[in-house]
Amino acid sequence: MKRARLIYNPTSGKELIKKNVPDILAILEQAGYEASAFATTADPFSAKKEANRAGEAGFDLVVAAGGDGTINEVINGIAPLPEDRRPKMAIIPAGTTNDYARALHIPRDNLLKAAEVVLQNKTIKTDIGKANDTYFMNIAAGGYLTELTYEVPSQLKSMFGYLAYLVKGAEMLPRVKPINMKLVYDEGEYIGKASMFFLGLTNSMGGFEYISPDAQLDDGKFSLIIVKTANIIEIMHLIALMINGGKHVDDNRIIYTKTSSFYAETLDDNYRMMINLDGDYGGDAPMTFTNLKQHIEIYANLDAIPEAAISADLDEATTKFIKEVEVLTHEDIDGDGKVNEG
Secondary structure (H helix, E strand, O other): EEEEEEEEEEOOHHHHHHHEEEEEEEEHHHHEEEEEEEEEOOOHHHHHHHHHHHHOOOEEEEEEEEEEHHHHHHHHHOOOOOOHHOOOOEEEEEEOOOOOHHHOOOOOOHHHHHHHHHOOOOEEEEEEEEOOOOOEEEEEEEEHHHOOHOOOOOOHHHOHHHHHHHHHHHHHHHHHOOOEEEEOOOOEEEEEEOOOEEEEEEOOOOOOOOOOOOOOOOOOOOOEEOOOOHHHHHHHHHHHHHHEEEEEEHHOOOEEEEEEEEEEEOOOOOOOOEEEOOEEEEEEEEEEEEEEEEEEEEEEOOEEEEHHHHHOOOOOOHHHHHHHHHHHEEEEEEOOOOOEEO
């Protein structure tokens, strides 16, 4: 029988996960897994170490139950493993913003409904990012505009969610100033002043779904945003454009592009550029970022994910089917879906 390991944070979601562990394990058993559980501890990287151990021990599935921090640790535990030892993953969100669960359309208000996504038996191979030697699932960012995440007290985040970030952001705006940066991406480089850069793997960050409106989960590309302005009024205008359907990406105060790799460093000797990975401090620039295409296979609510959020890359079975159709019909089928008489 296949084996699943539930790694859960007993303090997440007002300790609701701990109370629901038996029911979650029963759902995993219903899905065909022999299931067991591990409660994270106060030891550093407890979830990461257990996820890595489970992969090395041959578990077929690792379920991360907790906030985005717990999910990030589990990904950091299984991502370095070779493909034949890398287990599938599922998530049960119980944090403040649950951005990754939002992108995968996993229920964020019912733990058991989230666990039942495994029963659909539908997975997607998602991209993840690597920043030097650390992995991230959703965002990497640097610059003054990103530093508010370090200053929001955890208790405030628990009580008010992403509203706490907005309040703190408004408080910090007068302190925002441009930093001389060197930013290198697939299409070129930017050397000049910017208030922040943002690398996104999904369309969701801090509860907003329009920061990277055309992000795809599996195309091997980051969505890169470079905010060149540090003017308070202009930043507020850009935020308004973002909320209004992602219209900020066309603004000339922003560079918006797709890239599979990225390099960032500050050119200001007196500024320490702290890099934010999935909402937490992830080290200082200079830093190199790489997109690991379709690196983690994860259970998701595929029926609810918009088609535009999944790349059009053809898998092996689909390619084989098209070639068979070409033989039967004596027609050439282009990758763009057009049929040309042969």
